[in-house]
Amino acid sequence: MGRLRKLLIPGVDKKLLVRDAVKTMPELTRRRFITAGTSLGALTLLTGCDVVDSSSAEELLKKVSKFNDAVQAWMFNPDALAPTFPESMITKPFPFNAYYGLDEAPEIAGADWKLEVRGLVDNKKSWTLDELYKLPQVKQVTRHICVEGWSAIGSWTGTPLRDFLKLVGADTHAKYVWFQCADKDGYNSPLDMRTALHPQTQMTFKFGDEILPRAYGFPMKIRVPTKLGFKNPKYVLSMEVTNDYKGGYWEDQGYNSFSGS
Amino acid sequence: MTSLAVSDHQAETATPAKVIQPVWVRMVHWINAVAMILMIMSGWQIYNASPLFGFSFSSNITLGGWLGGALLWHFAAMWLLMVNGLIYLALGFATGRFRRKLLPITPAGVISDTRAALTFKLSHDDLSKYNSVQKLLYTGIIVVGVVIVLSGLSMWKPVQLHWLVSLFGGYDIARYVHFTCMALIVAFLVIHVALALLVPKSLRAMIIGR
Known part of the structure; x- marks a missing residue:
């Protein structure tokens, strides 16, 4: 004063x-x-x-x-798994949620889309959707918990992120995997490496056994059942393995950055 | 103080009155009061982001301005509430205060004291002894305080503390438990403050100890 x-x-x-x-x-x-x-x-x-x-x-x-x-x-216990649920408990309809309306959600042409891989990785090649679909996939039925307090149970299928990080030769001692997305106003979010390597953290290509619809993040979302919903990027364009804290759309506005469940 | 020739009556009041509320009780009480109000007001703002019932809290009585701000307040004040609460519980058991002040609680005592309170016949001459209604309310609110912290922790860490979530019967039920505890604390607060104002010497005892 x-x-x-x-x-x-x-x-x-x-x-x-x-x-x-x-x-x-x-x-x-x-x-x-x-x-x-x-x-x-x-x-x-x-x-x-x-x-x-x-x-x-x-x-x-x-x-x-x-x-x-x-x-x-x-x-954070890297071995503690998020509880899983029977398919009968899946929330229907699963809510669409974003800081914009569904009509403003990114419309991405799958054939033209490529996942860009940057930063501390051996292989910086970009991946087409067809190439990614060929990777082994697993399904999880877990609870999505929103920072607002509501929650919903969904079914997500895709490739464990840790398998992909190994495949591209990522430096798993780096601090973060930073995602950039196609949402309007440029959504991005950092994910701490220990969470990125958690067995349930997933590059998601399907919701409820169907190709991921536009509402839930086509062509690819990152499902992180050990984080609040806003730290589950949708419409992913690129991932960067980095030691720098690059901030995030919501994190910069004041939401807690770790926001672990 | 000024006169040496004091009467018996004056001498009696001049001797230091016995301490009703020890200093540690007064300290944790007022720290808890601040922490609780911060938690409740920021909690109302968080509630508004996804209301459980058909109403929202007016922004005049919430803290944080928006969900993100309210969460910053809530997850900062929680440390004050938890650390202070743990000190209170530890000292309450260690000093024997809980046993001495809060026990025994008998149904007959609660009924007769409630009746006396409602007809304004309850004695407040000795503030160092709690009546049965006080014993019940103070013990009850300690239990509610423990449950609101545990349900809050289970919502904060539903994966790391999934056993705690299971104890409450699931994530969604934990939210209702957390809200119900808040409502009980607010109800307690209204009665507690009203009674403290009706018996001002009890408020004085919580401030200066006597």
């Missing part, structure tokens, strides 16, 4: 100054700033304290979220 007070020029209206400063922020930062402001407003009412420095509260919450990433990585 002392630092802020020094910055104030006598005779300048504080409120106008803040309003002008907010206008110079990029759109996303602005939204988050205001959001944090609202929450701090509620906290101020609650405690009667004069909590003005909202950015420091946001910084603290981000630090705790990073700490929670570390706690979750520590709790």
